[in-house]
Amino acid sequence: MSDETPDQAATDQSPENVPAPVGTQHTAGVRTGMFGVHGTGDTSGYGGLTKAVEWPAPSARPYGGWFDAVADALVAAAASAGVEDALRSVVVHRGEITFHVRREDLAVVGRVLRDDPALRFEFCAGVSGVNYPEDAGREMHVVYHLLSMTYNRRIRLETAAPDSDPHVPSLVAVYPTLDWHERETFDMFGIVFDGHPSLTRILMPDDWPGHPQRKDYPLGGIPVEYKGGTVPPPDQRRSYN
Amino acid sequence: MSTDQDVYAGSSETSEGRVFTVTGQDWDSIAEGLGEAAEERIVVNMGPQHPSTHGVLRLILEMEGETVTEARCGIGYLHTGIEKNMEFRSWTQGVTFCTRMDYLSPFYNEATYVLGVExxxxxxxDVPEKAQVMRVLLMELNRISSHLVAIATGGMEIGALTVMTMGFRERxxxxxxxxLITGLRMNHAFIRPGGVAQDLPPGALEEIRSFIALMKKRLPEYAAMCNANPIFKHRLExxxxLDLEGCLALGLTGPVLRSTGYAWDLRKTQPYCGYEDYEFDVQTWDTCDSYGRFRVRLAEMSESLRIVEQAADRLAGLEGAPVMVADKKIGWPSQLAIGSDGMGNSLDHIKHIMGESMEALIHHFKLVTEGFRVPAGQAYVPIEGPxxxxxxxxxxDxxxxxxxxxxxxxSFTNLQATSVMSEGGQVADVIVxxxxxxxxxxxxDR
Incomplete structure (x- = not known):
């Protein structure tokens, strides 16, 4: 054994082993039990198990590769456009970078991402709504996938709105392709895109009650009888969690 | 309105004005019945059940004479809630749903979902090489079949019925x-998280080779039939x-984007499934019109055939290689085999789990009933579909x-270009x- 003391702490030598600082891990929602059975029917002994759902934590610099160049350019361009605090956090996970943006600044950030010569995200692949009922105050997430054909880079832009005030600024003026995509997200989640030229339902009938992709909207279905047995609808079947 | 008018073309008064129902008969009787109102603008509601609208698409066309002044799409008639349904099935079962979305390119639907899950x-x-090569092989065969339908139905809609019969013959x-490979003609659910469902059956490579040889003779027939055909060109040119600016603003990709001369193809720019190992060229055209898109599709089929040929050669050297990840907690455990009662688990697998390995039985039970867990996060892996x-x-989560x-x-995004492409043109050109x-x-509609 060497008697030299290491001049670097172990965590400095391999920074990837540093645990995430307490409080940065974003948790929303808990998983209880183990086999999807609840109440008196649960004889598994795992009924008391609770496990928090942990989402990928915000990343610290350096993000790696071209991610830093885009982040620098975005921060600088947002500042010169008058929205210094637009960027809430940056998540790098599985080789994809997500910029979480304050929703009131979304329209400005979208324009900057498209027009800034160092960013040039001229192509938007669409909007995807995600409903996180457990994420208090940020239940409705809106996710954009942007592509820069100039630099061959892909980023994800994410913003969130509370369920009580599901309003997000429309990006149709920046990316006209989002016309139908925002209508679909409104149709499916009830998220209102302020400034959209004609926000109406697109897939569901005009008089449909409710927004089907929300987590509180039931899947529906009827039991199916087959050879004397009855199969309950998918959302009422026994399932694992 | 004249009393001897066609009974199937009735008219009724609504709050929006008088509405005529026309189902393909003589328009003269309708025009006579219009009388004074004939000078006014007409809104034609075409579809959703119309043979020229590629399925159940509803077109709302505002016309002045034969000229379309406004074109709008009504969609949603095929909405089946596939995205919602997938939230109530396991990760592997999800493939069975998403393969049914775009029914002309099922392998692409499966592949992009599976790549995201992976x-x-x-x-x-960790996905084995053979699985990736099989994915590429199936996707490129699928691109050929999808483009064949595009050309066939496109030809049918302008009256070139021979193009249709040729296209469906090759498809x-x-x-x-x-x-032969997956057991199903459509809705395969064959590409699974971790690999593909089955190895190639015996004799598949020979069949693929004879298909390639046949297609090398047949594809030039389309070019000979259509490329310089004056009627075909007059209808399409x-x-x-839609130019490049229009494509980017409206988010159009694929053959429409490449018909503007921009060689953007995700297989080249952001390769997945090992596309960087295949030799092929991105096909473009520079006319920004329907004829250019036809030529791009035609040329892409030949390129796909090149890729299929290379994939078949690679598969010949990969006989017996695994087609599913080695991780027993992800890879579906059993291989199907033809039993006396049709499809079933292979007897070897049943012998293994019932007689030899308790662990294998546990993995089988857990995977089939519960599925596997996927770490929380989000992913987006786009691919170049047809x-x-x-x-x-x-x-x-x-x-x-x-x-x-x-x-x-x-399709959803590209359809937004309908109004830009057809307003100011003739109603017959909307179809083209x-x-x-x-x-x-x-x-x-998904």
Whole structure:
């Protein structure tokens, strides 16, 4: 054994082993039990198990590769456009970078991402709504996938709105392709895109009650009888969690 | 209105004015009945059940004479809630749903979803080579069959019925290959997280080789039939014009984007499934019109055939190699085999789990009943489908089912260009413009 003391702490030598600082891990929602059975029917002994759902934590610099160049350019361009605090956090996970943006600044950030010569995200692949009922105050997430054909880079832009005030600024003026995509997200989640030229339902009938992709909207279905047995609808079947 | 008018073309008074129902008979009787109102603008409601609208697409055309002044699409008639349904099934079962979206390119739907799941599982590098080569092989065969339908139905809609019979004749050969390899002509659910469902059956490579040889003779027939055909060119040239700026603003990708001369193809720019190992060229045209899109599709089929040939050569050297990840907690355990009662688990597998290995039995039971867990996070892995960028935004909360899956279907996005492409043109050109977009309503409505 060497008697030299290491001049670097172990965590400095391999920074990837540093645990995430307490409080940065974003948790929303808990998983209880183990086999999807609840109440008196649960004889598994795992009924008391609770496990928090942990989402990928915000990343610290350096993000790696071209991610830093885009982040620098975005921060600088947002500042010169008058929205210094637009960027809430940056998540790098599985080789994809997500910029979480304050929703009131979304329209400005979208324009900057498209027009800034160092960013040039001229192509938007669409909007995807995600409903996180457990994420208090940020239940409705809106996710954009942007592509820069100039630099061959892909980023994800994410913003969130509370369920009580599901309003997000429309990006149709920046990316006209989002016309139908925002209508679909409104149709499916009830998220209102302020400034959209004609926000109406697109897939569901005009008089449909409710927004089907929300987590509180039931899947529906009827039991199916087959050879004397009855199969309950998918959302009422026994399932694992 | 005259009393001897066609009984199937009745009219009724509504709050919007008088509405006529026309189902394909003589328009003269309708025009006579209009009388004074004939001078006013007409709104023609075309579809949703109309043979020229590629399935159940409803077109709302505002006309002045034969000229379309406004064109709008009504969609949603094929909405089946596939994204919602996937949230109630395991990650592997999800493939069975999303393969049914764009029914002309099922392998692409499966592939983009599966690539997203694999990225979240962090097993992208562990998927065996043979599985990746088989995916490429199936996807490129699928591109040929999809483009054949695009050309066939596009030809049918302008009255070139021979093009239709030729297109469906060759497509049938591709579907026969799919049936041989996956067991099904459509809706295969064959590409699974971690690999593909089955190894190639015996004799498949010979069938693929004879298909390639046949297609090398047949594909030039399309060129000889259509490329310089004056009627074909007159109907297609300059129709459905959309330039590069228009494509980028409206998010159009695929053959429509490449018909503007921009060689953007995700297989080259952001390769997946090992596309960087294949030799092929990105096909472009520079006329920004329907004719250019036809030529791009035609040339892409030849390129796909080149890729299929290379994939078949590689598969010949990969006999017996695994087609599913080695991780027993992800890879579906059993291989299917033909039993006396049809399809079933292979006897070897049943012997293994029932007689030899308790662990294997546990894995089998857990995977089949519960599925596997996917770490929390989100992924988006777009691929170059026959119609453009197809991507799945896959979100997991760490459970055994998708938390949310959203598909960015190229048909849905590209169909937005209908108004830009057809307003100011003749009503007959609307059909050509839509056929050049090649929308598949199953993918549009999901």
């Amino acid at each position: 990225r979240l599982l962090d097993i992208e590098d 049938e050969l591709v579907l026969d290959l799919f049936e 300059g129709v459905g014009h 119609r453009g960028e197809l991507g799945a935004h896959v979100v997991s 760490g459970g055994t089912r998708p938390f949310r899956v959203h598909f960015r279907d190229p 413009a839509i056929a050049s977009i090649d929308p598949v309503m199953g993918g549009v």
